[in-house]
Amino acid sequence: MKLTLHIWRQRSTSEKGRMVSYEMADANEHMSFLEMLDVLNEQLIGRGDDPVAFDHDCREGICGSCGFMINGIAHGPRSGTTICQLHMRHFKNGDELWLEPWRATAFPIVKDLAVNRSAFDRIIQAGGYITTPTGNAIDGNAIAIPKEDSERAMDAAACIGCGACVAACPNASASLFTGAKISHLGLLPQGQPERNGRALRMVQIAQEETFGNCTNIGECEAVCPKNISLEVIARMNRDFLRGSFLWRSGSGGDGG
Amino acid sequence: MRLDSKTPSGPVEKRWDNCKFENKLVNPANKRKYSVIVVGSGLAGGSAAATLAELGYNVKCFCFQDTPRRAHSIAAQGGINAAKNYQNDGDSIYRLFYDTVKGGDFRARESNVYRLAQISVNIVDQCVAQGVPFAREYGGTLANRSFGGAQVSRTFYARGQTGQQLLLGAYSALSRQIGEGRVEMHPRTEMLDLIVIDGKARGIVSRNLISGQIEIHLADAVVLGTGGYGNVFYLSTNAKGSNATAIWRAHKRGALFANPCYTQIHPTCIPVSGDYQSKLTLMSESLRNDGRIWVPLNKGDKRVPDQIPESERDYYLERRYPSFGNLVPRDVASRNAKNCCDEGRGVGETGLGVYLDFAESIQRLGQHVVRERYGNLFEMYERITGEDPYKVPMRIYPAIHYTMGGLWVDYQLQSTIPGLFVIGEANFSDHGANRLGASALMQGLADGYFILPYTLGNYLASNKLEKVSTDHPDCKQALEQASVSTKKLLAINGKRTVDSFHRELGKIIWDHCGMARTGEGLREALQQVPALRQEFWSNVKVAGGPEEFNQSLEKAGRVADFLELGELMCRDALERNESCGGHFREEYQTPDGEALRNDEEYSYVAAWEWKGPNQAQELVKEPLNFEYVHPSQRSYK
Known part of the structure; x- marks a missing residue:
């Protein structure tokens, strides 16, 4: 299979980037997309060129490292699939593909297709946890959790933090990511004591990190490789509103 | 060199309690005067960094990934063992201990394994408290599944993403500490060397992977939770970035490396498809609960699977091991698959594969139940191979997955370099020559949440650590x-x-x-x-x-x-x-x-001492004693 690849090349955060075209003659349908890029990189190194930088690690769709745009779609054409699990059988001989990094002010480009997503970490640091220091937990079966609640929490907790939602959103909103964590913890009894403050702080930090607001476009859900539902954004908004009324700073508890 | 395992005295069930009591403590007000470096942010490193910071130590944590949430623990699928006996099926701490010593083929330290089994119950409680969405029964209690090498159901799981959920739990605890300023996080940073001053580990040399800057970080102790070395094999189920650099360079600074040849081949991976292949993908071993493994009875039978009648199939694990069947331990399952393929009975284009067939389970339980249990694994298989496992049997083949060997540590998880502690897969301690399924997550979290925080305190309280600066000749030498x-x-x-x-x-x-x-x-x-x-x-x-x-x-x-x-x-x-x-x-x-x-x-641990580049390493033996589980020929028949 022969392909033409147009790839965004940018040496560092501060330098200007540009699209560079490559002919890829040695792709085959069993390769994953990243394996196809490995082959390209081996060729580039062989001829003394700089290989294309892209983040990747587990290559089984769970670590969330990989991700870039293929022809304008985050993670490429197959729904519910990260780029590392996208196989070349979904492309055909002669295809022309444009590869670009996630584009958002909050995700500065590191090099080529690799971006800095540490803003996501700071959103979690603002409240994406349950305060429970090691060592004082009660028995795991002491709180019964309805199966449906646990399943729904798991649906939201499946987020891999890849950033596709931000890249796909015209507002570069991190609402799907933030809402997923707020929903995961908010659906469980263990997450109730900090529910209000958590939503307030996480949403506020997302704004400070220059992510945009949600305007219900739904592109995020369409590209999410873990099929996180837009419903988590509704839950985020509800918890944010609830928190705005009930949470008192310095009250010691979480109000409500 | 003589190895002292520092195993505490007394009956096995009291040893950890005795050890904790005998260990010296650091006064709460003094903890903030100490600094600790943790390299790695997976289940072991992440949980250790968070817990040490909660206790009040100043922690610096390093990972090569762009965020601590991506450590390779995230890819563990099947589950985590805990001797809760929630299922009333005869489980106990002693049975988990027994199974692990036996499963490790009598090449692990009894005291360490017993401690692991004891702590297993606390881990699950801690994770539930953090909000890990474990699978539940309709009544709201925790669900369990069984796993290879065990005859009880003691494995807790979150669909096929248990490692992800446990890691996100540790990451959330770590994030809280980072947010509160108690952990200084260094993502996209790699450890290049260990700094040893006056015989004690005092810091690391690191490289910032974005700027390329090489620098020194000093502390009162160093903890390595950097995972295993399966990527020696190039094709493995490890992440592409998983590497042995931190433990290997510590080894070259004097830490003994134990049992390097103990590597685990996982029986259920997707077979290799071509020479461009960059890694192998594991299908959770839990699939063996409901899938039946078989190959054609006759050599060279190239018919598609549904054309092969029952009478011409060989369910070789069920045939050879009637009491464990498809749930024999990993090493046994892997070797049998290899033997079938060596005999020319392998399936698929390359002949390097065996079938894992769900037809009977789908008939017995209904497709919806199978989907609920393994849906995401089936999807993953379909994404990679283009075949639908609800309709045709999966093809699987063994692949390297885990390394039981690692840096030698004593009962306190301290290496042969004082002040260098090694936790999780990076050490050699608990699995002997073979690890049982769902025990890696257990060990990583036991080390990080519940063992290291005690033993590290003992080291700090018992040693007078002089201040060191980056001007020290040993620092300059390492940097250079x-x-x-x-x-x-x-x-x-x-x-x-x-x-x-x-x-x-x-x-x-x-x-x-x-x-x-x-x-x-x-x-x-x-x-x-x-x-x-x-x-x-x-x-x-x-x-x-x-x-x-x-x-x-x-x-x-x-x-x-x-x-x-x-x-x-x-x-x-x-x-x-x-x-x-x-x-x-x-x-x-x-x-x-x-x-x-x-x-x-x-019956010993083989620990190797570095003697310089291109020099033969020297073997140091730590004899193993079995007072409780007496070595016998392992039988799963």
């Missing part, structure tokens, strides 16, 4: 060495890429130090690996420069270490003239092809 070695790699400018060396190394190790080993093959590998290493240092081509984001350079440094470690694995395997667990020497087997141990001569 790291930057020279980086420049050396870039200056070679040869003809072959790093990956081509790595693939070749992987093939040598897989062929000679993989699922089955022979003295002859190992001796051959011991010629090939040093020759390849020599070629690497004269003919590798590394792209780019030192002071930039350079993934080619990162890989080169890691492969340089694998080229040394691979040789040690072969030496260790050659020295161990017996078969045990994941180490199967063809010369040593029972008449029916099972591993044949030699307890008289080999």
